[in-house]
Amino acid sequence: MYLLIDEKGRHYLIRGDDDFHTNYGVISSKELSKKKSGSVIETQTGHGYFVIEPSMLDFIKKSKRGPQAITLKDCGLIASYSGIGPGSRVLEAGTGSGILAMFLANIVSPGRLTTYEIREDFAQIAKGNFKKAGIKNIRLRMKDIYEGIDEKKLDVITLDLPEPWKVVEHARNSLKPGGYLVSYSPSIEQSKRFYNELDGFMSETVECIVRNWDMKVVRPHSRMIAHTAFITFARWLGKEGPQIE
Amino acid sequence: MYLLIDEKGRHYLIRGDDDFHTNYGVISSKELSKKKSGSVIETQTGHGYFVIEPSMLDFIKKSKRGPQAITLKDCGLIASYSGIGPGSRVLEAGTGSGILAMFLANIVSPGRLTTYEIREDFAQIAKGNFKKAGIKNIRLRMKDIYEGIDEKKLDVITLDLPEPWKVVEHARNSLKPGGYLVSYSPSIEQSKRFYNELDGFMSETVECIVRNWDMKVVRPHSRMIAHTAFITFARWLGKEGPQIE
Amino acid sequence: MYLLIDEKGRHYLIRGDDDFHTNYGVISSKELSKKKSGSVIETQTGHGYFVIEPSMLDFIKKSKRGPQAITLKDCGLIASYSGIGPGSRVLEAGTGSGILAMFLANIVSPGRLTTYEIREDFAQIAKGNFKKAGIKNIRLRMKDIYEGIDEKKLDVITLDLPEPWKVVEHARNSLKPGGYLVSYSPSIEQSKRFYNELDGFMSETVECIVRNWDMKVVRPHSRMIAHTAFITFARWLGKEGPQIE
Amino acid sequence: MYLLIDEKGRHYLIRGDDDFHTNYGVISSKELSKKKSGSVIETQTGHGYFVIEPSMLDFIKKSKRGPQAITLKDCGLIASYSGIGPGSRVLEAGTGSGILAMFLANIVSPGRLTTYEIREDFAQIAKGNFKKAGIKNIRLRMKDIYEGIDEKKLDVITLDLPEPWKVVEHARNSLKPGGYLVSYSPSIEQSKRFYNELDGFMSETVECIVRNWDMKVVRPHSRMIAHTAFITFARWLGKEGPQIE
Numbered sequence: 001m002y003l004l005i006d007e008k009g010r011h012y013l014i015r016g017d018d019d020f021h022t023n024y025g026v027i028s029s030k031e032l033s034k035k036k037s038g039s040v041i042e043t044q045t046g047h048g049y050f051v052i053e054p055s056m057l058d059f060i061k062k063s064k065r066g067p068q069a070i071t072l073k074d075c076g077l078i079a080s081y082s083g084i085g086p087g088s089r090v091l092e093a094g095t096g097s098g099i100l101a102m103f104l105a106n107i108v109s110p111g112r113l114t115t116y117e118i119r120e121d122f123a124q125i126a127k128g129n130f131k132k133a134g135i136k137n138i139r140l141r142m143k144d145i146y147e148g149i150d151e152k153k154l155d156v157i158t159l160d161l162p163e164p165w166k167v168v169e170h171a172r173n174s175l176k177p178g179g180y181l182v183s184y185s186p187s188i189e190q191s192k193r194f195y196n197e198l199d200g201f202m203s204e205t206v207e208c209i210v211r212n213w214d215m216k217v218v219r220p221h222s223r224m225i226a227h228t229a230f231i232t233f234a235r236w237l238g239k240e241g242p243q244i245e
Numbered sequence: 246m247y248l249l250i251d252e253k254g255r256h257y258l259i260r261g262d263d264d265f266h267t268n269y270g271v272i273s274s275k276e277l278s279k280k281k282s283g284s285v286i287e288t289q290t291g292h293g294y295f296v297i298e299p300s301m302l303d304f305i306k307k308s309k310r311g312p313q314a315i316t317l318k319d320c321g322l323i324a325s326y327s328g329i330g331p332g333s334r335v336l337e338a339g340t341g342s343g344i345l346a347m348f349l350a351n352i353v354s355p356g357r358l359t360t361y362e363i364r365e366d367f368a369q370i371a372k373g374n375f376k377k378a379g380i381k382n383i384r385l386r387m388k389d390i391y392e393g394i395d396e397k398k399l400d401v402i403t404l405d406l407p408e409p410w411k412v413v414e415h416a417r418n419s420l421k422p423g424g425y426l427v428s429y430s431p432s433i434e435q436s437k438r439f440y441n442e443l444d445g446f447m448s449e450t451v452e453c454i455v456r457n458w459d460m461k462v463v464r465p466h467s468r469m470i471a472h473t474a475f476i477t478f479a480r481w482l483g484k485e486g487p488q489i490e
Numbered sequence: 491m492y493l494l495i496d497e498k499g500r501h502y503l504i505r506g507d508d509d510f511h512t513n514y515g516v517i518s519s520k521e522l523s524k525k526k527s528g529s530v531i532e533t534q535t536g537h538g539y540f541v542i543e544p545s546m547l548d549f550i551k552k553s554k555r556g557p558q559a560i561t562l563k564d565c566g567l568i569a570s571y572s573g574i575g576p577g578s579r580v581l582e583a584g585t586g587s588g589i590l591a592m593f594l595a596n597i598v599s600p601g602r603l604t605t606y607e608i609r610e611d612f613a614q615i616a617k618g619n620f621k622k623a624g625i626k627n628i629r630l631r632m633k634d635i636y637e638g639i640d641e642k643k644l645d646v647i648t649l650d651l652p653e654p655w656k657v658v659e660h661a662r663n664s665l666k667p668g669g670y671l672v673s674y675s676p677s678i679e680q681s682k683r684f685y686n687e688l689d690g691f692m693s694e695t696v697e698c699i700v701r702n703w704d705m706k707v708v709r710p711h712s713r714m715i716a717h718t719a720f721i722t723f724a725r726w727l728g729k730e731g732p733q734i735e
Numbered sequence: 736m737y738l739l740i741d742e743k744g745r746h747y748l749i750r751g752d753d754d755f756h757t758n759y760g761v762i763s764s765k766e767l768s769k770k771k772s773g774s775v776i777e778t779q780t781g782h783g784y785f786v787i788e789p790s791m792l793d794f795i796k797k798s799k800r801g802p803q804a805i806t807l808k809d810c811g812l813i814a815s816y817s818g819i820g821p822g823s824r825v826l827e828a829g830t831g832s833g834i835l836a837m838f839l840a841n842i843v844s845p846g847r848l849t850t851y852e853i854r855e856d857f858a859q860i861a862k863g864n865f866k867k868a869g870i871k872n873i874r875l876r877m878k879d880i881y882e883g884i885d886e887k888k889l890d891v892i893t894l895d896l897p898e899p900w901k902v903v904e905h906a907r908n909s910l911k912p913g914g915y916l917v918s919y920s921p922s923i924e925q926s927k928r929f930y931n932e933l934d935g936f937m938s939e940t941v942e943c944i945v946r947n948w949d950m951k952v953v954r955p956h957s958r959m960i961a962h963t964a965f966i967t968f969a970r971w972l973g974k975e976g977p978q979i980e
Contacts, residue, residue: 003423005482009447038422038483050482052423055400057328073453076325080317083302086331086353106330107352155300158515177283178248178297189953190462195460202254205458208318209960213450213475215440218433218924219962228945228960230458237250237295238283386861434708456716463679464717471701471714493913528896528912528973532870542913543889564745566815570807573792575841576821597819597842645790659944667773668738668787678953685950693746695948698808703940703965705930708923711822720948727740728773728786 002032003054005104006047013054022047056106059133062231064125065097069101071161071228073182075103078158079095081206081233087111088155093145093167094118096160098126098138104158105138112137116145149174158182164190168197177238184229191230201234246275248299253291258299258307267292301351304378309370310342315405316473318455319429323403325477326451327425332356333400336419338412339363339406343371343383349403352381357382361390394419403427409435413442422483425476428433429474436475446479492522493544495538501553503544512537532653546596554615555587560650561718563700564674565593568648571723577601578645581664583635584608585659586650588616588628590610595628602627606635615665639664647683648672654680658687667728674719681720691724737767738789741782745831746822748789749799751826760889772849791841794868796913797857799860800832806963808945810838816941816968823844824907829853829881831895833861833873839893840873847872851880884909893917896915899925903932919964926965936969 004012004020004027014020020027035041037053054057057161061072079102084090088108092101105113115138117123118146121142130138142148146166147158153176159167164183167177172179181201191205207230212221249265249272251256259265260478261481265272280286281421283297286487295484297303311417323345329335340362345441350358360383363370368385375383388395394402398421404412409428430436436450452475457466494510504510510517515533518713527529527543542548551562568590568618568722573682574580582591585607595603605628607613620628631642636656639647644667649657656671661671669692675681681695697720702711737766739747739762749755749942755762760778768778772788775786787793795807804810810865819825823843827836830852840848850873852858858875865873880902884892888911895943901917916936926940943963947956 005447007476018433032737036422038481038485040483050422052482053421055423056330058423060328072325073322076321076323077318077455078321079324080321080348083300083305084353085301103325109331125487176283176297176298178300178303187954188458189682189950191458192460192463192679200249203460205460207458209454209456210322211435211452213433213455214438215448215450215477217922218437219922219965222960223958224961225957226961227955229958230954232460234249235281237297238285240283240285432707432709434927436925464675464677464720467715467717468711468713469716471716472710472712475709495937526912528971528974528975538913546915548913550818562815566811566813567945569807569814570838571809571831573790573795575791578843592816599821607767608950643909645802666788667771667785668790678948682950682953689946692740695950697915697945697946697948699944700812701942702946703923703926703942705927705938705940705967708927712849722950725910726773726819727787728775730773730775 001031002042003052005050005052006017009049010168011058012109014059016044016225022049022201037074045171046109050093051181056102056133060099062101062157063097063099063102063129063133066097068079069097070100070184071225072103074228074231075100077206077208077231078182078184079104079107082156082158082182082233083099084156089151089153090156090158091116091149091151091154093141095126096128099154100158100160101126101138101140102118102133102135109137112139114139114141116141116143118144123222131159134170145170156180156182160184161185164194165197168194171202172236172239174190175235175236179236181236183234185232186227188230191232195233198234200239201236203232203234205230208229246299248297248303249286249296250297255280256303256307257294258271258303266469267294270364272361278352295305301347301378305344305347308342308343308344308347308374308378313431314342314424315345315429317348318453319473319476321427322453323442324352325348326401326476327401327427329353329383334398335359335403336361336395336396337403338405339367340371341367342383343374344404345387345403346371346385347374347378347380347384350380353381357384358413359386359396361383361386365388390415401425401427401485403429405429409436409439410442413439413446417445417481417484420481422481424481426479426481428477428479430477431472431474433475436477439477443479445484446481448477448479449473450477452476491500491544492546493542494531495540495542501548501552503541509575509576510532512539527642533678540563546592550589550592553587553592553619553623560590560674561715562593563698564718564721565590565722567696567698567716567721568672568674569597571721572599572646572648572672574646576597579641579643580604580646580648580688581606581639581641581644582648584612584651585616585630588619588630590648590650591616591628591630592619592623593627595625599627600698604629604631604641606631606633607633608634627718636661644669646670646672648674650674654681654684658684663727664699664727666725669726671724671726673722673724676717676719677719681722684722688724691726693722693724695720695722697721736789738793738936739776740787747784748793757784767817774834791837791868793832795837798832798834798837798864798868800834803921804832805835805919806960807838809963809966810835810944811964812941812943813917813919814839816953816966817891817893817917819843819891819892823885824888825849825891825893826851826884826886826889827893829857829896830861830875831857833864834918835872835895836861836895837864837868837871840870844872847874848888850875851878852894853877853879853884857925863977880905883940889914891915891917892921895919895923899929900932903929907935907971907974910971914971916969916971918967918969919965921962921964923965925969934943934967935974936971937968940965940967944964
């Protein structure tokens with residue numbers, strides 16, 4: 001696989017089996033195969049493209065995704081606030097297009113991440129994304145997490161679901177003490193209903209806003225993404241406990 | 246090591262060698278050693294504390310730190326926007342109290358992270374933090390990154406320095422094509438001066454704002470951290486390239 | 491009345507009848523009476539204070555206020571988004587410490603603003619503030635707005651109340667077509683419940699966030715006010731109407 | 736003039752001299768002239784439109800404007816942070832399409848606002864806007880404020896100019912002690928350069944961010960205006976003064 005970047009900063013992730021047709025002419029597959037990462041390749045009309053060996057991040061960014069797919073800022077926050085690292089035992093539901101699964105699977109590697117999905121169409125998109133990126137440490141299960149969780153002693157469970165409160169009781173039985181139940185909800189009403197079920201957890205709910213700057217004129221860009229979701233991090237303290245205030 | 250959490254949600258990370266004296270009485274070292282993670286221990290006056298086996302995240306949060314130490318939100322963003330994962334070759338400077346080094350070392354594991362520091366006092370604090378957390382995959386070097394970088398073929402270089410623009414030329418020689426030079430600066434003037442030096446890189450500058458909600462009354466907390474730093478992610482495209490617009 | 495400003499930028503609004511005792515010595519009442527606005531007066535130990543003729547804004551800022559008193563940013567937004575100007579017929583409830591009433595009364599002048607309050611203690615504080623500022627065009631009524639509104643043909647009704655939804659029906663009978671019912675609520679749950687009652691109105695709900703910059707180092711201040719209230723602007727379209735989508 | 740609002744919430748400000756052609760049929764001029772504010776008028780195909788008597792706010796919102804025209808949130812902040820009220824002596828430059836001038840003129844009424852513009856094309860647009868809105872208390876002067884200010888004893892000077900620092904010395908001679916010099920700049924570099932010239936002023940620089948909520952699902956809208964301008968409020972303390980820290 002090759003990552004091509006043009007003069008405008010546009011990215012193209014291509015296999016390189018065939019010639020690549022751009023608005024500015026053709027990039028030859030044969031020539032491309034001789035290029036090293038960091039070099040420049042030209043179309044027959046003389047337009048240059050940077051040739052870069054793609055990273056996992058490039059595969060994640062170029063994955064097929066739905067309109068509501070999770071953003072990198074939220075992926076990073078989920079990983080950092082719940083302490084996910086190599087070997088962390090993580091369960092995710094629902095898979096959706098698999099963006100968060102890919103992101104977290106990369107971090108837990110060589111461990112394995114499990115993800116539950118109930119919709120066959122989403123599962124197919126996610127599997128396609130995993131395959132393209134060469135990710136092998138994800139186990140995708142066709143399973144409804146509202147019905148229960150088979151895995152035990154989990155470090156983290158992440159939810160991107162319409163009714164996350166239905167998972168809380170299952171999480172109590174499947175999380176390690178000190179583990180995190182993380183829920184990602186666009187509406188604050190969902191977050192509130194989830195929050196109301198969190199007996200025995202210590203939680204915080206946050207929103208993460210990234211603002212991009214135009215550094216030529218040194219000002220924020222005029223428009224931005226104002227909202228993706230409220231994210232609740234609920235740490236499981238075990239069944240013996242008194243209530244946290 | 247044990248993590249104790251009281252009814253107010255306060256956290257105590259203790260070794261457990263000695264009895265632990267709280268405002269509400271003593272927790273016996275001997276009794277504590279018999280407790281499993283997820284259980285509750287009481288002082289002799291009957292105040293309960295959750296006993297949790299600490300995670301790497303707990304060690305990072307409880308590390309000794311200066312007033313300007315990087316926050317978890319920014320650690321997460323740096324990792325996610327630059328695609329750091331297991332085996333990533335990362336160089337960091339300056340070490341400071343070592344918070345970002347610990348965070349990233351955890352993710353690159355079993356790979357190793359290198360960090361440069363010039364101040365002996367900071368290096369001592371950082372080493373103390375690494376040791377307490379049991380982190381072994383950090384190589385701390387007493388070295389001025391403005392003078393040069395020894396490491397080659399790096400995936401990511403992260404900078405938390407007053408004059409990051411002095412590192413750009415060295416970064417060109419040490420980053421893999423497609424690798425990231427990341428700079429963390431409180432002042433937008435530093436970011437602008439850094440930005441001006443980024444020939445051959447494709448960059449974006451962002452700020453990451455996390456807002457916490459009080460879910461009892463369903464409103465954001467009255468006060469928040471408004472600013473930590475502007476973070477610039479500059480991707481190295483190689484020396485052959487035309488300029489990205 | 492005199493506004494004194496010291497070298498640190500601290501403001502003192504004083505009557506000038508008596509000598510004024512500062513941490514740096516005494517300012518003589520007699521000497522002060524001879525100073526023009528824009529001059530400097532010194533204590534007997536030589537500390538300088540700017541002498542400024544106070545404006546209405548200074549009186550508003552220096553009014554006695556509770557912990558939840560409305561901020562200037564929200565006063566400005568309420569006035570601008572509901573189009574309050576000279577002669578606007580405005581009703582406010584509850585008065586609280588009277589900050590918003592003072593702010594709006596200044597703008598509607600020479601018109602008069604009416605404000606309802608049910609708590610005698612708040613009314614006394616508000617009256618004290620109005621008197622100190624020399625504001626005469628506010629009529630403060632001891633009256634529960636949940637019970638009804640006497641005034642008719644109002645341009646704007648502003649609410650800072652725990653149960654604003656109880657006022658909506660009264661507002662329909664008291665607002666001019668095209669007039670605004672404005673509600674200020676800390677909790678989004680209050681805003682939602684208010685929103686649910688707004689048949690026949692066209693509304694928008696916003697939050698207004700002001701971020702202050704430290705221009706010496708050119709960065710936002712580290713901490714800020716993250717939240718005061720959600721403000722809903724509901725424009726009354728009259729009783730004949732179909733529903734706005 | 737009539738304000739018509741359709742079922743989607745779209746606004747139309749029309750004179751009513753002629754029949755009004757909509758996508759859903761024609762609204763008869765004659766019939767419209769018989770309608771009271773708050774009633775509904777139908778096209779011949781039965782689509783209803785609310786008929787509202789327009790307020791000054793409607794005229795301001797419907798004024799002809801350039802892409803960079805000031806928003807209502809910033810108009811409100813400028814008025815509230817600089818204490819503009821009836822009779823305030825305000826000078827504005829440059830006029831641009833006249834939005835801020837109209838907003839402030841409405842508040843200073845029956846006083847008069849002066850605005851300087853150097854571009855004839857902008858002046859024509861602004862005059863057209865003033866006329867349509869029926870505003871008479873604005874004096875538009877074709878004059879370069881960098882060259883000087885004729886008016887004296889001003890309460891507030893507001894600037895929306897590329898080089899606001901060129902006005903500071905003139906402002907010192909034209910503002911009352913305690914008056915405000917307000918500058919509106921998209922780039923923080925302009926704000927910094929302006930700030931550097933503010934000897935004898937006490938200033939604060941802020942940005943005002945308004946976030947709109949979708950109250951059906953109780954979440955902020957996905958996208959928002961991230962930035963319009965940095966606004967500096969500099970209060971003139973007079974020529975005698977020591978420096979404020």
